Amino acid sequence: xxxxxxxxxxxxxxxxxxxAILASAVYGLVVGALPGLTATMATALLVxxxxxxxPIAAIATIITASAMAIFAGDLPGCLLRIPGTPASAAYTDxxxxxxxxxxxxxxxxxxxxxxxLGGIFGTLSLILLAPxxxxxxxxxxxxxxxxxxxxxxxxxxxxxxxxxxxxxxxMLLGLLVSCIGIDNPAGTARFTFGSMDLLGGxxxxxxxxxxxxxxxxxxxxxxxxPPPLPRRKFGSILKGMIRLTREYxxxxxxxxxxxxxxxxxxxxGADMAAWVSYAMAKRFSRTPEKFGTGHPxxxxxxxxxxxxxxxxxxxxxxxxxxxxxxxTAIAIGVLYxxxxxxxxxxxxxxxxxMYALYIVFLLSNVIMIPLGIVMIRLASxxxxxPRSSVMPxxxxxxCVGAFATGNNLFLVLTxxxxxxxxxxxxxxxxxxxxxxxxxxxxxxxxxxFVTSLIKSDGSILPFFSRPVASVLAxxxxxxxxxxxxxxxxxxxxxxxxxxxx
Amino acid sequence: xxxxxxxxxxxxxxxxxxxxxxxxxLPPVPGQQIGPNVFPLVVGIGLAVCGLMIxxxxxxxxxEEAEADLAAHSDAAPAAARSRWNGLLALLPPGLxxxxxxASEWLGFVPTAFAIVLxxxxxxxxxxxxxxxxxxxxxxxxxFLFAKLLRVPLPFGFLPMPW
Numbered sequence: 115x116x117x118x119x120x121x122x123x124x125x126x127x128x129x130x131x132x133x134a135i136l137a138s139a140v141y142g143l144v145v146g147a148l149p150g151l152t153a154t155m156a157t158a159l160l161v162x163x164x165x166x167x168x169p170i171a172a173i174a175t176i177i178t179a180s181a182m183a184i185f186a187g188d189l190p191g192c193l194l195r196i197p198g199t200p201a202s203a204a205y206t207d208x209x210x211x212x213x214x215x216x217x218x219x220x221x222x223x224x225x226x227x228x229x230x231l232g233g234i235f236g237t238l239s240l241i242l243l244a245p246x247x248x249x250x251x252x253x254x255x256x257x258x259x260x261x262x263x264x265x266x267x268x269x270x271x272x273x274x275x276x277x278x279x280x281x282x283x284x285m286l287l288g289l290l291v292s293c294i295g296i297d298n299p300a301g302t303a304r305f306t307f308g309s310m311d312l313l314g315g316x317x318x319x320x321x322x323x324x325x326x327x328x329x330x331x332x333x334x335x336x337x338x339x340p341p342p343l344p345r346r347k348f349g350s351i352l353k354g355m356i357r358l359t360r361e362y363x364x365x366x367x368x369x370x371x372x373x374x375x376x377x378x379x380x381x382x383g384a385d386m387a388a389w390v391s392y393a394m395a396k397r398f399s400r401t402p403e404k405f406g407t408g409h410p411x412x413x414x415x416x417x418x419x420x421x422x423x424x425x426x427x428x429x430x431x432x433x434x435x436x437x438x439x440x441x442t443a444i445a446i447g448v449l450y451x452x453x454x455x456x457x458x459x460x461x462x463x464x465x466x467x468m469y470a471l472y473i474v475f476l477l478s479n480v481i482m483i484p485l486g487i488v489m490i491r492l493a494s495x496x497x498x499x500p501r502s503s504v505m506p507x508x509x510x511x512x513c514v515g516a517f518a519t520g521n522n523l524f525l526v527l528t529x530x531x532x533x534x535x536x537x538x539x540x541x542x543x544x545x546x547x548x549x550x551x552x553x554x555x556x557x558x559x560x561x562x563f564v565t566s567l568i569k570s571d572g573s574i575l576p577f578f579s580r581p582v583a584s585v586l587a588x589x590x591x592x593x594x595x596x597x598x599x600x601x602x603x604x605x606x607x608x609x610x611x612x613x614x615x
Numbered sequence: 616x617x618x619x620x621x622x623x624x625x626x627x628x629x630x631x632x633x634x635x636x637x638x639x640x641l642p643p644v645p646g647q648q649i650g651p652n653v654f655p656l657v658v659g660i661g662l663a664v665c666g667l668m669i670x671x672x673x674x675x676x677x678x679e680e681a682e683a684d685l686a687a688h689s690d691a692a693p694a695a696a697r698s699r700w701n702g703l704l705a706l707l708p709p710g711l712x713x714x715x716x717x718a719s720e721w722l723g724f725v726p727t728a729f730a731i732v733l734x735x736x737x738x739x740x741x742x743x744x745x746x747x748x749x750x751x752x753x754x755x756x757x758x759f760l761f762a763k764l765l766r767v768p769l770p771f772g773f774l775p776m777p778w
Binding site: 162163165166203275276277278279280282283286287289290293298299300301302304305328331332333334335336339389500501502503505506507509510511512513514517518521523526527529530531533534537538541542543544559560563564567568571572597601 | 617618620627630631634637638641643644647649650651653654658659661665668669673674676678681684685702705706707708709711712713715716719728731732733735736738739740741749750753754757761764765766767769
């Protein structure tokens, strides 16, 4: 134990890893702060760079960049009422109201301080949750893996802020995309239409870059440019944060716990955590009428929640290879590439790498505070960069990044196609995150499904007769029927009210 | 590009049906009941069912609520295309990627990237004084980072770089 821990420290405190952490922190802060560039996009564009780094450095860049980007997304929210990343959208209103009251320092301070604390809590949950779950996962068979993957997909559709039917359709579309190629149980060329390039299937990373980066650029082409940030001087950022931490212990703890739970749920990420936590803060507050007028309570709860969800999102990713959110969906690809194949054995065979990962998480949340303060002070300069100089660079990085993942021009074509698809889907209310999870998890779902069916000789009984499998199955069906229950309840509620009147 | 739910739903019905049919025609594994045909069949049927539900407008209410929630919380610009021409501008980025696919081998990375950056910057309303220096500097920097430091074999074409 002690030896592995020392080994882990040795893995992290190396020159290349530390430089990678620092550089990706700056990168994450800048990308997250620019409206229209999301944390997922920051991660997707990092992938080609991670190929050339050592395994720990590669994972460290992703962890650091995503944590920083989620915090930095609060900046334009506070100062301009435009969320920098979707994860900040839930409380942009509140933060901006505080800025208008002349408390910009306090709003930014809350975002920074509670983001860092939330990240640290999330990491602790990862450290505590992962080993016992890994123990359990060792006894899982293909039946359990099938239900787990299927449950993950259903959760992704459940939490999409859109119509559940459209979310399921998007997810199925993703699964269909994953059918392409010869990577199936029989090795038959499937839906390749005779194309050599399609034999290898659709590259998930290229599809992700298209959906999360290119379609974002496409959206920027048609929307008006956000207004420039007024120049302003900031006072002390962290003043009074200790007092606020003492004053509002409950919202903070609740935010952390909700964030952790939502992070662990496959497919649900930081944006969902922030929405749920903000709503909960309002519901349980003693002064709900103050919400929306620049009240710190909701900001504390939601701000800590979205960062807490980031770390716990790695739990299902590391244990089962099921992404906890869109960021870890990308990270899983990198894990495989670096020989850190997700699975319960990761915790026994590569324990030092796991400890190193925990250290990176803690480190990145600690350096978030000083770097965040510098970023806030420089924000008015960085946010001044016009979109017309940022977007061309993003397009170029989409080209080169996709090409670099396989030295193949077909990948650039994939990015273009998925950019268009993502753009059209987003505009019409089809949640793209659900499709992405379908693409990433398709092979796993199919493999566990078909292997299970072959093992059981075509009978579906074993899917329900094993104890863990039956519980997972029940949860999956509950997730499937949940929207129906909500709909029924709403239909019955007005009827009952009318009957009572 | 806004498509009505009826159209997108019917498209999904068609896609699901074709996928299920195409999947069912795949050759099975000899001596095995379950082969590569099962999964596309299941997914295709599911997709067709969902498409039908979308076309009938089931679940539309959830979507409206989420949109209203977002609109109440921020000024995130309501994406209203100002004109038809403006909507087409969205096709520029994927168009430039296509240009990269077909031109980069022949022209080389730096000239292709110059054209891409210049076109994007101008389309987003940058003046020549910003667009030209940007288009001259960015491709060279990106080429240095990826070709020299990360060893990606980017094509040289007409303009070899000194590294």
